Amino acid sequence: MEPTATILHADLDAFYASVEQLLDPSLCGKPIAVGGGVVLAASYEARAFGVRGGMPGRRARELCPQLIFVGGHFKDYQRLGDAAINVIKDFTPLVERISIDEAFADVAGCTHLFGPPADIAMAIRRRVRAELGLPISVGVARTKHLAKIASQVAKPDGLVVVDPATELEFLHDLPVELMWGVGPVTKSRLAEMGVLTIGQMAKTPGWSLERLLGPAAGAKLAALAWNRDPREIKTHRRAQSAGAQSALGKKPAEEWVFRPTLRHLADRVASRLRAKSRPGRTVTVRVRFADLRSVTRSLTLDAPISATGMLAEIAEELVRTLLADHPDEKTISLLAISVSHLETHTGLQLDLPLGLEDEKRRPSAKKGMARWVADRAVDTIRARFGWQAVGYGSVALEISRSVPDEFRELAEKDL
DNA sequence: TCTGGGGTCCTAGGACCC
DNA sequence: TCTGGGGTCCTAGGACCC
Numbered sequence: 525m526e527p528t529a530t531i532l533h534a535d536l537d538a539f540y541a542s543v544e545q546l547l548d549p550s551l552c553g554k555p556i557a558v559g560g561g562v563v564l565a566a567s568y569e570a571r572a573f574g575v576r577g578g579m580p581g582r583r584a585r586e587l588c589p590q591l592i593f594v595g596g597h598f599k600d601y602q603r604l605g606d607a608a609i610n611v612i613k614d615f616t617p618l619v620e621r622i623s624i625d626e627a628f629a630d631v632a633g634c635t636h637l638f639g640p641p642a643d644i645a646m647a648i649r650r651r652v653r654a655e656l657g658l659p660i661s662v663g664v665a666r667t668k669h670l671a672k673i674a675s676q677v678a679k680p681d682g683l684v685v686v687d688p689a690t691e692l693e694f695l696h697d698l699p700v701e702l703m704w705g706v707g708p709v710t711k712s713r714l715a716e717m718g719v720l721t722i723g724q725m726a727k728t729p730g731w732s733l734e735r736l737l738g739p740a741a742g743a744k745l746a747a748l749a750w751n752r753d754p755r756e757i758k759t760h761r762r763a764q765s766a767g768a769q770s771a772l773g774k775k776p777a778e779e780w781v782f783r784p785t786l787r788h789l790a791d792r793v794a795s796r797l798r799a800k801s802r803p804g805r806t807v808t809v810r811v812r813f814a815d816l817r818s819v820t821r822s823l824t825l826d827a828p829i830s831a832t833g834m835l836a837e838i839a840e841e842l843v844r845t846l847l848a849d850h851p852d853e854k855t856i857s858l859l860a861i862s863v864s865h866l867e868t869h870t871g872l873q874l875d876l877p878l879g880l881e882d883e884k885r886r887p888s889a890k891k892g893m894a895r896w897v898a899d900r901a902v903d904t905i906r907a908r909f910g911w912q913a914v915g916y917g918s919v920a921l922e923i924s925r926s927v928p929d930e931f932r933e934l935a936e937k938d939l
Numbered sequence: 940t941c942t943g944g945g946g947t948c949c950t951a952g953g954a955c956c957c
Numbered sequence: 958t959c960t961g962g963g964g965t966c967c968t969a970g971g972a973c974c975c
Contacts, residue, residue: 563942705974707973708973709972738950739949765946766946767945767946769943771942771944808968816941819969820968820970824966931944932944934944
């Protein structure tokens with residue numbers, strides 16, 4: 525029997541911009557951009573001028589002088605994104621959310637209730653439009669990869685169902701950059717081999733792709749080009765890391781610059797780790813220099829941490845050694861902290877450091893206890909009065925926030 | 940005139956162990 | 958003593974995604 529296409533990929537169109545047009549109908553049909561210094565999202569009217577997400581605001585204005593910048597109703601993005609996902613969950617519990625505005629679903633088990641997958645996709649689109657006022661595109665196919673491509677092809681505000689009988693004909697005419705995992709670098713490497721379409725990739729020998737792109741990426745793309753995608757819907761997956769970063773413009777690579785910034789970043793990251801009882805063992809810092817090159821340093825501890833002070837000190841030490849290794853770099857443009865090798869502590873057990881004293885990789889137990897008490901006090905105050913209620917003194921004020929905290933939170937994965 | 944902030948996964952070399 | 962193979966962990970860098 526012919527296999528059926530039961531995987532859906534649903535993707536809200538130009539999400540932030542659509543929400544702004546929903547909240548202020550006078551913006552409908554006009555080129556708008558969410559953001560200011562940098563474009564966080566652009567409406568389709570703005571995209572027609574070449575405006576793209578991530579683009580500097582100045583550049584966007586050059587491309588489209590009548591572009592309207594809007595501030596960003598971040599709480600509404602979260603609310604409406606959740607609501608759209610919940611519409612999908614009304615059909616099946618097998619939903620894998622991959623970002624605020626995008627999810628996969630497997631409807632194999634609910635067709636007896638709601639009809640064939642194409643009908644379910646239409647119902648989802650209808651309901652999101654009627655109940656939320658937002659356009660959403662849906663792709664339906666036999667695999668996640670193809671469903672995702674189908675939703676891209678369906679945009680804006682469309683539906684594409686890929687019949688398993690003709691899926692390769694559909695897939696092979698499309699350009700390689702529509703594939704998951706093919707970005708600018710891979711695209712140009714493939715182009716050098718004369719591979720522009722997914723069909724051409726499918727005809728390229730596997731060993732050739734592997735030599736060009738590495739064993740993992742090569743084998744993966746070779747399989748995807750034939751629509752062999754073994755991935756299943758994963759309803760909950762835990763985060764592997766948590767981090768925070770801050771662009772600085774151009775600042776001297778000096779202690780008085782990076783210390784307060786790292787304190788602030790450590791505070792953001794560590795309080796998230798504590799809130800979910802997920803301390804981590806590996807601390808990574810990243811420094812970007814003025815020329816946009818960036819360098820990382822990391823340290824893996826014997827015991828996991830989630831204390832702000834501990835994280836901040838380790839990060840500072842890593843940045844010091846990093847800068848010492850690059851004595852010619854006088855200017856930095858970004859600092860980042862990330863914690864990985866996250867562990868899971870259930871219940872009330874937080875990360876009282878258990879290690880022995882004196883060894884570099886083992887946080888001191890006594891110092892750890894004092895900080896644990898201090899962190900708990902900060903967490904409690906914030907739980908009651910909000911994140912801004914307490915912070916690291918002058919630090920909180922000195923950070924120039926190019927992006928509001930509410931926006932940062934939208935991108936945070938559940939730990 | 941040089942893209943913000945949150946993530947995932949892969950690679951390659953070296954250390955270390957059996 | 959020399960040679961060799963395999964596995965795991967750590968570190969640094971890079972491509973990619975939303």
